[in-house]
Amino acid sequence: MQTPERGLVEILEDALVVVAEDGLIAEIVTADDPRHEGVEAEARAAGRLEVLGEGRYLLPGFVDLHIHAPQWPQLGKALHLPLEDWLQQYTFPLEARYADLAFANAAYRSLVDALLANGTTTAVYYATVHLEATKALADICQAKGQRALIGKVVMDDPALSPDFYRDLSTDQAIADTAAFIDYANGLAGNGTRLVYPTITPRFIPTCTDAGLKALGDLAAATGAHVQTHCSESDWEHGFVLERTGRTDTRALEAFGLMTRRTVLAHANFICDDDMDAIHACGAGVAHCPLSNHYFSNAVFPLRRALEKGVHVGLGTDISGGHDASIFSNIRHAVASSRALADGVDASLPADSRGRPGSAVDFTEAFWLATAGGGIVLDLPIGLLAPGYFFDAMVIDTHAADSDLVVWPELDGLDDVFQRIVYSSGRQNVRKVWVAGRAVVDKG
Numbered sequence: 098m099q100t101p102e103r104g105l106v107e108i109l110e111d112a113l114v115v116v117a118e119d120g121l122i123a124e125i126v127t128a129d130d131p132r133h134e135g136v137e138a139e140a141r142a143a144g145r146l147e148v149l150g151e152g153r154y155l156l157p158g159f160v161d162l163h164i165h166a167p168q169w170p171q172l173g174k175a176l177h178l179p180l181e182d183w184l185q186q187y188t189f190p191l192e193a194r195y196a197d198l199a200f201a202n203a204a205y206r207s208l209v210d211a212l213l214a215n216g217t218t219t220a221v222y223y224a225t226v227h228l229e230a231t232k233a234l235a236d237i238c239q240a241k242g243q244r245a246l247i248g249k250v251v252m253d254d255p256a257l258s259p260d261f262y263r264d265l266s267t268d269q270a271i272a273d274t275a276a277f278i279d280y281a282n283g284l285a286g287n288g289t290r291l292v293y294p295t296i297t298p299r300f301i302p303t304c305t306d307a308g309l310k311a312l313g314d315l316a317a318a319t320g321a322h323v324q325t326h327c328s329e330s331d332w333e334h335g336f337v338l339e340r341t342g343r344t345d346t347r348a349l350e351a352f353g354l355m356t357r358r359t360v361l362a363h364a365n366f367i368c369d370d371d372m373d374a375i376h377a378c379g380a381g382v383a384h385c386p387l388s389n390h391y392f393s394n395a396v397f398p399l400r401r402a403l404e405k406g407v408h409v410g411l412g413t414d415i416s417g418g419h420d421a422s423i424f425s426n427i428r429h430a431v432a433s434s435r436a437l438a439d440g441v442d443a444s445l446p447a448d449s450r451g452r453p454g455s456a457v458d459f460t461e462a463f464w465l466a467t468a469g470g471g472i473v474l475d476l477p478i479g480l481l482a483p484g485y486f487f488d489a490m491v492i493d494t495h496a497a498d499s500d501l502v503v504w505p506e507l508d509g510l511d512d513v514f515q516r517i518v519y520s521s522g523r524q525n526v527r528k529v530w531v532a533g534r535a536v537v538d539k540g
């Protein structure tokens with residue numbers, strides 16, 4: 098079950114997914130293909146046939162475009178403050194603890210296990226300013242088999258980055274970023290690329306102009322992915338306008354940080370001109386619908402961005418978002434788009450309350466979480482098709498202690514897919530593969 102195009106559901110019954118040694122899908126043999134019987138028999142004889150069983154369905158793994166890995170120990174806490182106070186009072190003190198490698202290793206192991214168990218096969222991580230702890234996260238993803246884009250966070254501007262948690266200098270921040278790129282590229286066994294180093298200016302408010310420019314130069318020199326926050330909240334968007342005289346998008350562009358491999362987190366306040374700039378360079382947006390309810394003061398104009406051709410995928414934004422599941426964020430994407438369409442203030446007349454035409458449905462949101470995320474990252478992931486990595490999960494609709502209800506008298510396969518999207522939880526994720534390797538297996 099998958100969405101090869103936005104809004105298009107594809108359900109193949111009894112298809113064979115043939116996975117090659119390199120973890121890529123070699124071919125999909127449909128039930129009506131005359132070779133089906135022979136391919137199946139050959140795989141069975143070789144002991145390589147895996148049959149899903151009744152009530153189990155294969156879906157592409159999720160692409161989570163925005164995670165603050167060090168904030169995992171803070172999941173479900175401290176969500177009562179505005180962004181700027183939450184960062185200073187809770188988040189920077191927590192992230193500062195990652196100078197301690199034992200703390201970092203314990204937290205990062207727990208996080209990667211949890212995300213894999215939720216079906217997240219590709220994770221885009223902010224680490225912290227610490228080079229050694231960032232390397233530890235890369236080692237853990239590599240060892241546990243999660244596809245991961247990882248960045249050493251740059252915070253080189255003392256104006257908003259506290260003394261206890263920032264880069265010692267701009268030069269050091271750039272040197273450490275370059276060192277992490279070398280480290281990740283050189284990781285043993287990274288030949289087929291599981292870990293991708295990612296240039297990570299936290300956001301313009303914590304970075305100097307010199308630092309941002311140097312990171313833009315590094316992006317051009319290395320071709321590495323870039324991630325940063327963009328026009329997230331009233332405060333952040335206003336701060337950047339005042340400091341640079343431009344929107345986040347146009348300022349990042351001037352620093353050389355807008356590339357085909359740039360992931361802009363949030364982007365709630367982007368205007369049409371920003372969307373045109375993002376579209377022109379092929380960068381993408383990590384839409385974080387749950388976190389936006391807490392920190393963003395607005396709903397991301399998802400439909401408008403998609404209509405403008407902007408690449409968009411989904412992010413949990415742990416721990417600004419308090420849920421590790423991309424299933425949950427798919428539902429929030431649908432719900433928040435409907436709130437934008439209809440409006441939320443009942444004291445206003447219905448016809449001036451919302452922005453009609455803004456809603457997306459569950460099939461579009463599922464696409465964002467899979468193939469859409471793959472397009473943002475410019476990687477062959479998010480789809481079960483030849484040439485794509487076999488990053489996939491099995492959903493068990495009969496899992497114990499689950500609220501996923503399938504009613505055979507009432508449900509066709511389209512309904513089953515809809516119910517899976519709306520009602521699956523971690524307990525329904527039975528098995529997960531990344532690049533053909535089983536990384537979660539509940540039997």
Ligand SMILES: O=c1[nH]c(=O)c2nc[nH]c2[nH]1
Pocket residue numbers: 165180184188299300326329388392414417
């Ligand atoms: O949601 C967010 N989480 C963060 O950690 C952060 N840092 C800058 N801007 C941010 N927004």
